[in-house]
Amino acid sequence: xxxxxxxxxxxxxxxxxxxxxxxxxxxxxxxxxxxxxxxxxxxxxxxxxxxxxxxxxxxxxxxxxxxxxxxxxxxxxxxxxxxxxxxxxxxxxxxxxxxxxxxxxxxxxxxxxxxxxxxxxxxxxxxxxxxxxxxxxxxxxxxxxxxxxxxxxxxxxxxxxxxxxxxxxxxxxxxxxxxxxxxxxxxxxxxxxxxxxxxxxxxxxxxxxxxxxxxxxxxxxxxxxxxxxxxxxxxxxxxxxxxxxxxxxxxxxxxxxxx
Amino acid sequence: xxxxxxxxxxxxxxxxxxxxxxxxxxxxxxxxxxxxxxxxxxxxxxxxxxxxxxxxxxxxxxxxxxxxxxxxxxxxxxxxxxxxxxxxxxxxxxxxxxxxxxxxxxxxxxxxxxxxxxxxxxxxxxxxxxxxxxxxxxxxxxxxxxxxxxxxxxxxxxxxxxxxxxxxxxxxxxxxxxxxxxxxxxxxxxxxxxxx
Numbered sequence: 001x002x003x004x005x006x007x008x009x010x011x012x013x014x015x016x017x018x019x020x021x022x023x024x025x026x027x028x029x030x031x032x033x034x035x036x037x038x039x040x041x042x043x044x045x046x047x048x049x050x051x052x053x054x055x056x057x058x059x060x061x062x063x064x065x066x067x068x069x070x071x072x073x074x075x076x077x078x079x080x081x082x083x084x085x086x087x088x089x090x091x092x093x094x095x096x097x098x099x100x101x102x103x104x105x106x107x108x109x110x111x112x113x114x115x116x117x118x119x120x121x122x123x124x125x126x127x128x129x130x131x132x133x134x135x136x137x138x139x140x141x142x143x144x145x146x147x148x149x150x151x152x153x154x155x156x157x158x159x160x161x162x163x164x165x166x167x168x169x170x171x172x173x174x175x176x177x178x179x180x181x182x183x184x185x186x187x188x189x190x191x192x193x194x195x196x197x198x199x200x201x202x203x204x205x206x207x208x209x210x211x212x213x214x215x216x217x218x219x220x221x222x223x224x225x226x227x228x229x230x231x232x233x234x235x236x237x238x239x240x241x242x243x244x245x246x247x248x249x250x251x252x253x254x255x256x257x258x259x
Numbered sequence: 260x261x262x263x264x265x266x267x268x269x270x271x272x273x274x275x276x277x278x279x280x281x282x283x284x285x286x287x288x289x290x291x292x293x294x295x296x297x298x299x300x301x302x303x304x305x306x307x308x309x310x311x312x313x314x315x316x317x318x319x320x321x322x323x324x325x326x327x328x329x330x331x332x333x334x335x336x337x338x339x340x341x342x343x344x345x346x347x348x349x350x351x352x353x354x355x356x357x358x359x360x361x362x363x364x365x366x367x368x369x370x371x372x373x374x375x376x377x378x379x380x381x382x383x384x385x386x387x388x389x390x391x392x393x394x395x396x397x398x399x400x401x402x403x404x405x406x407x408x409x410x411x412x413x414x415x416x417x418x419x420x421x422x423x424x425x426x427x428x429x430x431x432x433x434x435x436x437x438x439x440x441x442x443x444x445x446x447x448x449x450x451x452x453x454x455x
Binding site: 176204205206214216220 | 322325327331379380381382396435
């Protein structure tokens with residue numbers, strides 16, 4: 001009877017519309033199943049045995065990606081409570097920590113962020129030490145460097161969102177670096193030469209830092225700006241580049257292994 | 260019908276074998292007179308210039324959009340009261356919270372110290388008991404006149420322009436104009452007010 005039920009399900013139109021091919025029985029069909037499935041096609045059809053050696057890969061790239069997923073899921077959950085305004089931001093963060101059910105999501109997001117930065121650095125370290133940046137992988141190394149920068153920018157923009165004293169002054173100190181941008185920062189080299197009829201074009205109210213933090217000092221404008229960068233702009237860019245990164249891993253001959 | 264498009268399509272489609280049958284086939288597939296090579300590239304150039312201009316315009320607009328026109332910040336020029344309100348030897352901390360300056364009356368001069376640490380931009384505190392400004396971020400310390408003496412800061416605090424408004428005799432501070440000790444600007448007449 002159980003067999004009949006199983007047969008009825010497998011033969012049903014719903015089942016067949018989802019799983020168009022039956023259980024693959026040979027290597028070709030297995031490969032086709034990987035290629036034809038939207039989720040599985042992200043994974044390589046074949047994995048080298050050496051690619052599973054933890055002592056060689058450290059699985060730090062996979063760990064970084066796993067943490068990116070953790071950050072995405074917990075981050076979206078946090079967005080249901082957190083309001084990025086000067087009057088609410090800090091108290092919403094405290095509420096998430098103190099009174100929200102499973103408010104531990106906030107701690108997971110925070111610790112996951114720290115872990116992701118560490119994992120990305122260790123991944124980069126492993127790739128460097130095993131020489132896996134060499135041709136034909138040099139393009140993917142560059143994609144990885146951009147992903148490292150995006151990871152650090154995600155951390156930096158997320159740093160402001162608790163809106164406590166540490167956040168405000170850390171971003172004050174961090175964003176002061178933009179003052180020294182060549183030509184575009186009002187204290188940077190060359191900026192004093194950009195004049196029009198004796199008027200400074202690049203000053204504290206028009207330089208790169210001003211455009212970044214929407215004001216002369218960190219304020220409500222900075223908070224919403226960093227929130228949008230943190231929740232939308234940088235994650236989208238990172239997700240796109242992660243896809244390119246994985247695709248190139250396969251194109252460049254699979255995950256690097258011992259020579 | 261010009262010759263050039265024929266040669267192009269012939270070279271692209273068939274191997275370079277000269278036969279009787281290849282010629283009529285090539286003339287059949289050649290483009291019509293409506294589109295000439297010159298015309299195609301002219302329109303392509305116009306299209307690319309237009310497209311580039313549109314993209315450039317959008318990017319410029321997005322960039323400009325990120326620079327706000329109205330700020331909800333305290334004005335950089337403000338009045339702080341009469342010169343007589345500031346007692347000799349006292350650091351006035353009333354305006355730090357909103358306007359970010361200390362008004363100091365010392366040695367016959369009234370000046371406005373900008374409350375931004377010259378190390379990395381944190382806000383120092385005035386510690387009355389220790390007679391110094393101390394930054395909580397990294398421990399930079401300054402004397403009452405703004406000269407640095409401890410911690411990582413490389414230079415003294417900056418001073419803002421200060422003047423008497425002729426219409427009502429009040430002290431006006433302008434934070435947009437700064438005076439740096441290391442450039443010898445503290446003796447500039449706009450950097451202080453003579454007080455008795």
